[in-house]
Amino acid sequence: MGKMSYFIRGLPILLILINQYHSADVPSVVTKLGSITGETKSVTFQGNEYQVDRYLGIPYAKPPTGDLRFQPPQPFGPFSETYNAIDFGASCPQPSYPFLPVERKTDEDCLFLNIYVPRQKPDEPSGHAIMFFIHGGGFSIGSSNIFDGAVLSSEGNVIVVTINYRLGLLGFLDIDNEKASGNFGLLDQHLALQWVNANIGAFGGDKDRVTIFGESAGSMSVAMQMLYPSNKGLFRNGITQSGALGLPGIYLENNINTAKFFAENMSCNIETVDEVFNCLKEASHENIIQVILDTMQSGGMSSAAIVGVTPTIDGKFIRKNPANMIKKADTDSCEEIDFFRSIKLINGVNGNEGGLFLIMLGNSETLEDLEITREQMNTQVVPGTMAMMYGNKPVPELLKQLIISEYTDWENPDDPKRLREQLVELFGDIYCNVPCIEMSRFHSNASNVDSYVYHFLPKVEKPLLPLPKWVKYANHGDEVGPVFGYNFDPQVLFNISEYTPPAWELDLSRRMMKYWTNFAKTGDPNKPDSEMLAWPKYDVNSQSYFVFDREDSIGQYLYARATEFWTKIVPAVIDATEHAQTVTEQFGKKDEQTCDKDGNCG
Structure with missing residues (x-):
C-alpha cells in the first residue's frame, strides 16, 4: 500500500514531465494574438541535416468574402483557442495552366502566411533576421505553398515567411470608386508585413531586420511596397528578382473595361458600373475563374491581356505612375521616392528573360523548330x-x-534562327532588362543606402518553364530554385517523383543563399561571410554587377546599350x-x- 500510495502521489509529477516532453517536441509560441503550434521537420542540403520549425497556414486577415470581397483586408484578430499550424492554407482562386505548377486547393478564404524557423542560435542577440517572400505569377496565379523555406531558413540561419495575397480580378478590381478602388492584393501584402512586425518576436525574430524579396510579379510587388511610405519601419532591405517598376503599359487608371468583359461573359447587364460591380460581387469565384479559362481556350495565351488584371493607379497605394516617377526622380522629389531610396536593394535579371514570352507561340516541342522570318x-x-x-x-x-x-x-x-533569338532579346529588354537597370540607376542615384545588381546566366537542368534547347541562358524564374535550395516538390513542378540537381547547381544554390541571407542579416551580401567573391556596389558611374554562373564573376554596364x-x-x-x-x-x-x-x- 505504501508503494502504491507513493506511485499515486507521483503521478501528477510524471504527467507534468510527460507533458513537458511533448510540448518540447511540438514547437509552440505565444503571440499577441494567442498560442500557435507547429511541427518540426528535418531537411538536408549538401549533406548537412537541419531541424526547422514550420508554422503553416496562419491566417493574417479575415476571409475576403461576402461584404469583404473587393475591400481592403481586415486583420484576422485574436485566436479563440490554440491555433494548430501544421497544414498549408488554401491558395487564392486562380486558373490552372498545363505548363505551370497545379494548385491543389484554392478558395477565396486564402489570406494565410507560413513561417520557417531554424533550430539554431540566432546571429544576433536581438533574434533571427527575417526574409519575407512574395510569390510571382503575373498577379494572376501562384501560391506561397510552392515555396518551402525550410532549406533557405536552415542553411542561412534566418526566419523565412511566405504569404498568399489576392490575385486577378478578386485582388485588383478597380472601378474608380469606393466600392472597389483596387490594389487589394498589395494591401494584403502590407497587412502581412504589419502582422510580422507585431508577432515575429514570439518566433525568435528581430522585427527590425526584415528583408522583403520576390520574383516576377512578386518582385514588382517588392518594388511597389518600397514606394509605399506607410511601410516605414516594416522592412529595411528589398530584393527584386526579374521584375521592376517601369514595366511598360501595366499601370492603368482603372480596369472598368476588363470588369465589363467579365460581367458580360457571365450574362450580366453592363450598362452601368454599379451593375457590373454588383454582378462581380455576387458571382462565385469559380465562375470568375471560368471566364478566364474560356477566354484562354478560345484565344490562347495571346488572350491573357483581355482577362489580365494588374495594379492600378488608385490614388492611395499607388498615387502616381511609378514609371513616370522614376523618369522625374532627378528633378521631382516626393515622399515615395525618398522612402524607396531609404531601403537597401539587390536587383537583378536572368540571361534570357524574354524566353517567358515563347509560351505564347507554342509548347517546348513545337518551339524547338521555331523559325522567325x-x-x-x-x-x-x-x-x-x-x-x-x-x-x-x-x-x-x-x-x-x-x-x-x-x-x-x-x-x-535574314537568318530565321538568329531572328528567333532576337525576338527573345526584344521581349527580355522591354519587360525585364531595361526596367531593371532603369530602377537600379534610379535607386543608386542620390541614394544614401547601398544598391547591388546581379545577372543570373546559367541554363539549369530543370527550368521552371519548359523551353527549347536553343535558348542559351537562364529563363524567367530559373533563379528561384537555387535561392530556395531546390526545396520543391518535383511531382508538382516537373511531374517526376524524385529529382536531385547536378552538383554545380547545388554549389551555385549554396552561394546564392549565402549572399541573400548575408544581405538579410547585415544589409551587405558580403558580410558576415567574406570567403566568396566580393559583390561590388552598383552606381551610375561604374555600373558594376555580379554574374551568377557555374563560375561567378564581376561585370560592368549590364544592358547599358538597351x-x-x-x-x-x-x-x-x-x-x-x-x-x-x-x-x-x-x-x-x-x-x-x-x-x-x-x-x-x-
Whole structure:
C-alpha cells in the first residue's frame, strides 16, 4: 500500500514531465494574438541535416468574402483557442495552366502566411533576421505553398515567411470608386508585413531586420511596397528578382473595361458600373475563374491581356505612375521616392528573360523548330510589341523601323534562327532588362543606402518553364530554385517523383543563399561571410554587377546599350515625331493653297 500510495502521489509529477516532453517536441509560441503550434521537420542540403520549425497556414486577415470581397483586408484578430499550424492554407482562386505548377486547393478564404524557423542560435542577440517572400505569377496565379523555406531558413540561419495575397480580378478590381478602388492584393501584402512586425518576436525574430524579396510579379510587388511610405519601419532591405517598376503599359487608371468583359461573359447587364460591380460581387469565384479559362481556350495565351488584371493607379497605394516617377526622380522629389531610396536593394535579371514570352507561340516541342522570318519580325513581332507598349496610341513608322534596325543582326539579317533569338532579346529588354537597370540607376542615384545588381546566366537542368534547347541562358524564374535550395516538390513542378540537381547547381544554390541571407542579416551580401567573391556596389558611374554562373564573376554596364536605346533614343524619336506632326498641322493650310503661274496664291 505504501508503494502504491507513493506511485499515486507521483503521478501528477510524471504527467507534468510527460507533458513537458511533448510540448518540447511540438514547437509552440505565444503571440499577441494567442498560442500557435507547429511541427518540426528535418531537411538536408549538401549533406548537412537541419531541424526547422514550420508554422503553416496562419491566417493574417479575415476571409475576403461576402461584404469583404473587393475591400481592403481586415486583420484576422485574436485566436479563440490554440491555433494548430501544421497544414498549408488554401491558395487564392486562380486558373490552372498545363505548363505551370497545379494548385491543389484554392478558395477565396486564402489570406494565410507560413513561417520557417531554424533550430539554431540566432546571429544576433536581438533574434533571427527575417526574409519575407512574395510569390510571382503575373498577379494572376501562384501560391506561397510552392515555396518551402525550410532549406533557405536552415542553411542561412534566418526566419523565412511566405504569404498568399489576392490575385486577378478578386485582388485588383478597380472601378474608380469606393466600392472597389483596387490594389487589394498589395494591401494584403502590407497587412502581412504589419502582422510580422507585431508577432515575429514570439518566433525568435528581430522585427527590425526584415528583408522583403520576390520574383516576377512578386518582385514588382517588392518594388511597389518600397514606394509605399506607410511601410516605414516594416522592412529595411528589398530584393527584386526579374521584375521592376517601369514595366511598360501595366499601370492603368482603372480596369472598368476588363470588369465589363467579365460581367458580360457571365450574362450580366453592363450598362452601368454599379451593375457590373454588383454582378462581380455576387458571382462565385469559380465562375470568375471560368471566364478566364474560356477566354484562354478560345484565344490562347495571346488572350491573357483581355482577362489580365494588374495594379492600378488608385490614388492611395499607388498615387502616381511609378514609371513616370522614376523618369522625374532627378528633378521631382516626393515622399515615395525618398522612402524607396531609404531601403537597401539587390536587383537583378536572368540571361534570357524574354524566353517567358515563347509560351505564347507554342509548347517546348513545337518551339524547338521555331523559325522567325524577316517579314514576321517586321510586320508582326515589332508592331505587336508596340501595340502592347503604347496601346491605341499611333506609333510612328520611323520608330518601328528604328526598332527593327536595333534588333537585327546585320551580319545575318535574314537568318530565321538568329531572328528567333532576337525576338527573345526584344521581349527580355522591354519587360525585364531595361526596367531593371532603369530602377537600379534610379535607386543608386542620390541614394544614401547601398544598391547591388546581379545577372543570373546559367541554363539549369530543370527550368521552371519548359523551353527549347536553343535558348542559351537562364529563363524567367530559373533563379528561384537555387535561392530556395531546390526545396520543391518535383511531382508538382516537373511531374517526376524524385529529382536531385547536378552538383554545380547545388554549389551555385549554396552561394546564392549565402549572399541573400548575408544581405538579410547585415544589409551587405558580403558580410558576415567574406570567403566568396566580393559583390561590388552598383552606381551610375561604374555600373558594376555580379554574374551568377557555374563560375561567378564581376561585370560592368549590364544592358547599358538597351537601356540607352529605350529610355533616351526611343522617347526622343517619339517627341521629335510628335513635334513635327504638330508643326505640320499648325501650318498645313498653306500647303493646301493653290497658286497661279505668276506665284499669286489664293
